[in-house]
Amino acid sequence: MKKFLACVAAVALAGSMGISAMAADAAAVAEETAVETTAEEAKEEEKKEETEEKKEEEKKEETKEEAKEEEKKEETEEKKEEEKKDEKEEEKKEEPAPEKKELSVEVNGAEIVFPDAKPFIDENSRTLIPLRAIGEALNLKVEWSKENRTASFIGEEITVIFTIDNEEYEIVKGEETEKAKMDTKAIISEDRTYAPVRYLAEAFGYTVGWDNDTKTVTIDAAVVEPVENPDEKPEEKPEENPEEKPEEKPEEAAEGTQEGEAEAPAETPEEKPAEAPAEGQEVVSERA
Numbered sequence: 001m002k003k004f005l006a007c008v009a010a011v012a013l014a015g016s017m018g019i020s021a022m023a024a025d026a027a028a029v030a031e032e033t034a035v036e037t038t039a040e041e042a043k044e045e046e047k048k049e050e051t052e053e054k055k056e057e058e059k060k061e062e063t064k065e066e067a068k069e070e071e072k073k074e075e076t077e078e079k080k081e082e083e084k085k086d087e088k089e090e091e092k093k094e095e096p097a098p099e100k101k102e103l104s105v106e107v108n109g110a111e112i113v114f115p116d117a118k119p120f121i122d123e124n125s126r127t128l129i130p131l132r133a134i135g136e137a138l139n140l141k142v143e144w145s146k147e148n149r150t151a152s153f154i155g156e157e158i159t160v161i162f163t164i165d166n167e168e169y170e171i172v173k174g175e176e177t178e179k180a181k182m183d184t185k186a187i188i189s190e191d192r193t194y195a196p197v198r199y200l201a202e203a204f205g206y207t208v209g210w211d212n213d214t215k216t217v218t219i220d221a222a223v224v225e226p227v228e229n230p231d232e233k234p235e236e237k238p239e240e241n242p243e244e245k246p247e248e249k250p251e252e253a254a255e256g257t258q259e260g261e262a263e264a265p266a267e268t269p270e271e272k273p274a275e276a277p278a279e280g281q282e283v284v285s286e287r288a
Contacts, residue, residue: 129197131194134197141155168182201219
């Protein structure tokens with residue numbers, strides 16, 4: 001009996017030992033499987049990362065290529081613009097410069113003499129004239145401001161100010177300043193300053209005309225008519241009395257006589273009867 005129990009215990013012990021060994025083997029296998037799985041996952045992750053890196057590099061290369069293409073396009077457009085500019089400049093060089101039409105200017109019938117710079121008609125069909133010449137002709141003081149690029153024409157009561165390359169100009173009357181606009185502008189050409197003559201002259205009250213046959217600008221002072229003062233009354237003439245006759249002058253009387261008018265007879269004194277001589281007096285007769 002004791003031997004049997006010992007055998008059973010031995011068998012049980014062997015069985016338990018086998019189970020433990022099997023469990024240990026299973027654990028080892030599980031660990032190995034886990035390790036292998038982790039390694040595979042790591043490899044897959046690495047592959048994914050490598051794939052993403054490749055994609056990013058490809059995108060970067062694509063971006064670089066697109067940037068290069070954009071640069072090429074920009075360079076091509078710039079070249080085209082430069083070529084167009086060069087073509088325009090060549091066309092300008094080939095085209096003859098517009099000739100400035102020489103013309104004459106008269107102020108109150110007297111022609112202005114231009115020693116060097118000449119007046120001309122601009123692209124707006126307006127006559128531009130050198131500053132000094134027109135200022136002297138209209139008896140105006142001319143001032144030039146290099147800082148403000150303005151030309152001022154100063155008269156007794158009015159000042160006109162032109163700004164270079166500006167269509168607006170100013171008319172100053174005392175403390176009042178009026179801004180006006182014109183369809184042309186004052187310019188600087190060949191180091192000389194030109195002003196539009198019509199706007200300048202009309203601002204000072206002149207009348208400006210144009211003779212197309214002689215290409216002459218005429219500037220004439222405005223004729224100022226006297227204004228009647230309503231407060232002044234006309235001189236009153238003395239009323240003539242029809243009953244009063246004018247005194248006749250001796251000359252008029254003589255003329256009347258010459259013309260055959262009869263003169264009124266002179267009044268003769270009444271003859272008085274001769275007084276009787278006193279007693280003892282002699283009577284004396286009067287001889288012719």
